[in-house]
Amino acid sequence: MAERTLRTKVRTPRQAVNTISALAIGAGVFLIGPVLDPSADPRIVLVGGVLHFAVLFDGNNAFGMDGPAVWAEVCAGADGRTLVRGKVVSSLAVMTVPALVLPVVLAVLTGGWQWVVAGWLVAFGSVLGASGVAVASATLAPVAMPDSPNPLAAGDTGQGCVAGLALTACMTVLAITSLPVGIAVYLASGSSASWATLAALGAPLVGALVLWAAVSLAVARLSGNEDRLIELVTPAR
Secondary structure (H helix, E strand, C coil): CHHHHHCCCCCCHHHHHHHHHHHHHHHHHHHHHHHHCCCCCHHHHHHCCCCHHHHHHHHCCHHHHHCCHHHHHHHCCCCHHHHHHHHHHHHHHHHHHHHHHHHHHHHHHHCCHHHHHHHHHHHHHHHHHHHHHHHHHHHHCCCCCCCCCCCCCCCCCCCHHHHHHHHHHHHHHHHHHHHHHHHHHHHHHCCCHHHHHHHHCHHHHHHHHHHHHHHHHHHHHHCCCHHHHHHHHCCCC
C-alpha cells in the first residue's frame, strides 16, 4: 500500500497554484527578452530549460504543502524512503515537460534551432538536480501551512525567514554544482552548436549526482522520523 505514494499525486488547488506561479516566475524570465527583441542571441535556447528556481519554488516545502495529509501516507505504511521518492517522482513529472518545451519555444522566437538538443540536455540536468535539492529542503526544513477556508490561498506561515533562507541555500547549492557545466557550455557555444551539445552532456550527469546525494540525505534524515515530520507540517490549532 505504501508503494501507492510513489505514483504522481493529484495536486490540491493550493499546490496547483504554487506550481503555476513557479513556472510563471522561473520560466517567464527567459521569454521576456526574445518576446521584446526577436533579434536576441539565439544561444538563449541553451538556458531556456534551466528551471532551478521554478522547481525549488514548487517543491522546497512539498511536505508542508501536504500538511496533515502526510499522516495518512505514514499510516498506510509509507516510510521515509517512500515519501522522499514519491516527492521526487512528482516533481519530475510536473517539471520535465515545461523544461523540454521552453527551449523549443525560444528556438521558434529566435531561430536558434541548432541549440535545441544542447538546451534539452541542460534542461534535463536542471530538473534532476533541482528536484533532488528541493526534496532535501522539504525534508530538512518543512514549514506548516496555515489552515484556510480558501484552498487557493497559501497564507502567512509566520516563518518567512526560514523559508527564505532555505530557498537561498538551495539556489546556492545548485549554482555551485552547475557552474562548471555552465562555463563549459558557454565557452563551447562560442565555437559551434556541436561543441555546446558535447559540453552539455555533463548537465544530466551532474544533475543525476546531485539528485542521488540529495535523496540520500533526505532519506537518512526522514527515516525513523516520520512522526516528527507529521508534527512539523501540521498547522497549530
